[in-house]
Amino acid sequence: MTETTNRVSVAGVEVSPDHFINGERVASERTFEDISPINAEVVAEISHAGREEVDLAVNAAHDAFPEWAALGPAGRLPYLHRLAELIEANNDRLAAVENADMAMLLRSLKARVIGRGARNYRSYADLAASYEERDWRSQGTWNRVQRMPAGPAAVITPWNAPFMLSTWKTAPALAAGCTVVLKPAEWSPLSCSLLGDLVAEAEFPPGVFNIVQGIGGEAGAALVSHPLLRRVSFTGSPETGRLIGVEAAKNLVPFTAELGGKGPFIVFEDADIGAAAKKAAGQYDDAGQVCLAGTRLLVHESARDEFLERFHAEVDAHVLGDPREEATTISPLIHPDHLERVEGFIERARESGENIVRGGCRSEVGPLFYEPTLIEPTSNDAEVVQNEVFGPVLTFQTFADEDEAIALANSTAYGLSGIVYTSSMGRAERIGRGVRAGVVWVNTFLVRDLTSPFGGIGVSGIGREGGDFALDFYSDLKTLQILDGSVR
Numbered sequence: 001m002t003e004t005t006n007r008v009s010v011a012g013v014e015v016s017p018d019h020f021i022n023g024e025r026v027a028s029e030r031t032f033e034d035i036s037p038i039n040a041e042v043v044a045e046i047s048h049a050g051r052e053e054v055d056l057a058v059n060a061a062h063d064a065f066p067e068w069a070a071l072g073p074a075g076r077l078p079y080l081h082r083l084a085e086l087i088e089a090n091n092d093r094l095a096a097v098e099n100a101d102m103a104m105l106l107r108s109l110k111a112r113v114i115g116r117g118a119r120n121y122r123s124y125a126d127l128a129a130s131y132e133e134r135d136w137r138s139q140g141t142w143n144r145v146q147r148m149p150a151g152p153a154a155v156i157t158p159w160n161a162p163f164m165l166s167t168w169k170t171a172p173a174l175a176a177g178c179t180v181v182l183k184p185a186e187w188s189p190l191s192c193s194l195l196g197d198l199v200a201e202a203e204f205p206p207g208v209f210n211i212v213q214g215i216g217g218e219a220g221a222a223l224v225s226h227p228l229l230r231r232v233s234f235t236g237s238p239e240t241g242r243l244i245g246v247e248a249a250k251n252l253v254p255f256t257a258e259l260g261g262k263g264p265f266i267v268f269e270d271a272d273i274g275a276a277a278k279k280a281a282g283q284y285d286d287a288g289q290v291c292l293a294g295t296r297l298l299v300h301e302s303a304r305d306e307f308l309e310r311f312h313a314e315v316d317a318h319v320l321g322d323p324r325e326e327a328t329t330i331s332p333l334i335h336p337d338h339l340e341r342v343e344g345f346i347e348r349a350r351e352s353g354e355n356i357v358r359g360g361c362r363s364e365v366g367p368l369f370y371e372p373t374l375i376e377p378t379s380n381d382a383e384v385v386q387n388e389v390f391g392p393v394l395t396f397q398t399f400a401d402e403d404e405a406i407a408l409a410n411s412t413a414y415g416l417s418g419i420v421y422t423s424s425m426g427r428a429e430r431i432g433r434g435v436r437a438g439v440v441w442v443n444t445f446l447v448r449d450l451t452s453p454f455g456g457i458g459v460s461g462i463g464r465e466g467g468d469f470a471l472d473f474y475s476d477l478k479t480l481q482i483l484d485g486s487v488r
């Protein structure tokens with residue numbers, strides 16, 4: 001482990017492949033390969049943290065905590081605002097690096113995804129600073145709820161929206177007064193590394209925001225079991241969520257997990273079928289590597305033919321290709337291992353006789369492309385209906401009435417999101433209430449208000465983030481109770 005000034009050029013941007021610990025770049029002796037999904041070639045050799053690097057980072061966060069906490073929300077606000085400004089000023093550099101590293105469409109990254117990171121820091125700083133402690137009188141006492149910063153927090157993020165999700169979690173943690181150790185996913189760590197440069201440029205006190213790179217089972221596992229942490233916040237798969245939850249529980253550390261999804265996309269006969277079909281075809285965006293995607297198309301039986309005709313026309317118009325090109329609408333999958341995982345689902349579906357209506361094979365566009373795939377399952381118990389594929393794979397089923405739509409929607413172990421298309425207000429309310437999920441969108445998708453609660457039900461997660469829910473999570477809530485008339 002040594003201090004370093006290593007840089008690699010990624011999409012024309014100089015990025016550090018090393019950790020960011022206590023305000024310094026630190027290199028490990030061991031590295032791992034990071035490939036670009038655009039051409040499956042290695043873009044960088046990344047420092048691989050073990051227990052030693054993790055320990056250094058958590059200790060830095062632990063030592064920096066008292067002063068950061070003592071600043072209070074108003075004292076922390078300028079740092080977070082400065083970081084937001086720097087993200088905006090570096091929008092196109094961050095977008096280029098993330099595009100090279102995980103292949104999200106360059107135009108989406110430039111137009112909205114990176115900017116959302118800046119909004120996260122600004123909004124949470126403002127929200128924390130505007131918090132009004134709730135107070136009331138009862139039983140002859142004056143009561144007040146206070147938020148106390150919890151301590152050093154571990155933040156572990158997945159590869160599919162690495163920059164946005166890392167800012168979504170570190171912003172409330174920092175605004176609430178926690179210090180942070182972020183471990184981004186090993187398949188797309190580079191935009192978060194660039195974030196480390198911006199944290200340094202924003203002159204955060206050393207140790208407030210640390211980043212360790214590494215493979216989940218080793219660096220991530222060492223991080224989440226560290227005894228000096230006071231919070232663990234995770235976004236990723238249910239399998240990893242379970243492992244991390246166990247480690248957090250051993251240290252009695254509060255833990256929040258935003259996990260996988262298998263969202264229903266419900267279309268009623270009274271809906272604008274054209275709009276519904278267009279949005280359904282949009283579930284292939286980012287090659288289906290979106291936790292919130294509505295991957296189970298559930299369509300009223302009377303609208304089946306019209307919906308499918310329009311849906312296929314919309315999918316035919318998709319362009320698989322280089323995610324830097326303006327015309328491209330579907331990008332490659334993240335990694336050869338992930339491509340194999342997606343293929344495994346399709347092979348098993350084929351073997352068990354599911355009807356593969358379109359796709360079901362690799363695309364010749366490039367090494368990691370997979371054709372948008374639609375499957376009509378023989379049964380609702382089919383693996384491809386019940387388990388998250390996290391690729392460009394949708395299933396299609398019909399229903400006869402509202403009760404059946406809700407029953408199908410709620411028939412998996414997941415409960416992250418739901419999408420409903422209808423023109424009836426009453427129906428929107430009934431189905432919205434009936435679907436078991438953290439968020440239900442009606443006639444729209446992916447619109448998010450940062451102050452609303454966000455999280456999953458069942459294997460889709462534990463806890464809620466977003467707005468005050470996140471600030472509460474990163475705080476210890478205290479009740480101050482003073483006997484009436486006893487103080488002046």
Ligand code: NAD
Pocket residue numbers: 156157158159160161165183184185186214215216217218219220221222224235236237238239240241243244258259260261290291292388390416456460461
């Ligand atoms: P993953 O669970 O494999 O990895 C997520 C992170 O956990 C990575 O940083 C990884 O290095 C780390 N990790 C792995 N094993 C670990 C361990 N034992 N201890 C500590 N850390 C460990 O998930 P992924 O493949 O990166 O992401 C895809 C999954 O994330 C999908 O299930 C998707 O639905 C989910 N996801 C959920 C949301 C949400 O908001 N609910 C958002 C995006 C992605």
